[in-house]
């Protein structure tokens with residue numbers, strides 16, 4: 616819904632106006648990281664809204680964070696380069712030691728430290744995270760890490776990374792989800808000393824990478840929480856991520872609906888505006904109906920998160936509904952624009968590519984349906 620946090624929305628829209636379509640087209644074309652945009656969001660304090668005031672953030676909560684990202688996307692910008700700075704720190708906030716919180720959170724809040732890389736996915740494990748094989752072997756005061764990760768976004772633009780690895784082999788653990796641990800990797804020290812980053816070019820400008828670990832030494836003091844409990848810690852952080860990404864999809868959907876409505880009123884063919892034809896008008900109206908329903912689920916999930924209630928199912932449902940609503944709106948917007956929908960200068964084909972990601976990442980639609988089928992409805996498990 617667009618009614619909550621009106622002051623934040625207005626201020627974010629104003630900030631985004633300084634980053635018009637030309638800026639995003641150029642970064643997209645060159646596959647450049649939108650550094651100035653991320654700096655502007657950081658300096659305005661929008662990336663620290665989830666960090667409590669005692670650590671230098673504004674502590675406004677997830678409802679405010681969804682307003683920020685929705686407006687970013689509604690304005691035609693892309694929060695994908697910056698959104699992880701908002702929520703990745705949740706692992707430290709929730710499971711870090713008092714020393715780790717005091718050491719890292721204030722600098723993350725000010726933007727002095729960028730913690731926006733999150734290393735979970737591996738090429739051979741896919742969505743089955745219990746099959747990851749990147750291994751951290753304890754040696755004295757260090758862990759020695761070996762393995763490989765894929766699709767680790769923003770790794771080249773991050774000072775720190777939250778890394779999930781095995782500390783006990785799957786076959787030696789009591790349960791498949793046991794024996795994984797979270798390490799905070801200082802990328803500034805790691806690159807070239809056991810960590811290699813290789814960019815992966817994709818259909819959208821997302822600064823995503825492959826990581827190779829070859830005897831990378833990480834201080835044991837950088838273990839977050841208890842050894843072997845990392846899978847649980849990572850799951851805890853995923854609700855915020857899913858709700859925030861759902862809010863980006865709502866923003867994308869609004870962008871497409873606003874652009875399509877404006878064009879359908881103005882473009883005349885056969886002597887009348889194309890929007891006068893119900894064949895053009897109804898898909899725009901349907902996109903609005905679907906997006907409005909999805910926005911309510913995003914709002915509900917964010918409110919539950921902020922109230923400290925379990926919200927795994929609602930976060931998943933919000934992400935599924937919002938990503939499908941934004942994709943329907945994207946397709947509708949291209950169709951409404953006819954040939955011009957494919958022209959780079961209209962920004963629609965770029966947003967179309969960008970919003971497609973969210974039915975796959977950070978979790979694919981099928982895996983959400985599987986969660987709802989088995990955990991909510993009690994249907995037989997397929998894996």
Ligand SMILES: Cc1cc2nc3c(=O)[nH]c(=O)nc-3n(C[C@H](O)[C@H](O)[C@H](O)COP(=O)(O)OP(=O)(O)OC[C@H]3O[C@@H](n4cnc5c(N)ncnc54)[C@H](O)[C@@H]3O)c2cc1C
Pocket residue numbers: 732733734735736740741742743765766767768769817821823972975976977978979980981982985997998
């Ligand atoms: C641009 C981009 C950025 C990303 N950023 C990050 C990041 O920063 N950090 C990170 O850790 N990861 C990141 N990811 C990884 C992302 O989370 C995964 O791609 C996503 O979770 C899907 O996993 P997968 O690609 O391994 O697909 P797979 O697990 O191989 O699945 C492939 C397809 O099969 C389906 N499928 C698999 N098993 C089943 C089943 N049992 N039943 C029904 N369907 C099934 C899936 O739904 C999917 O559609 C990113 C991915 C992309 C593309």
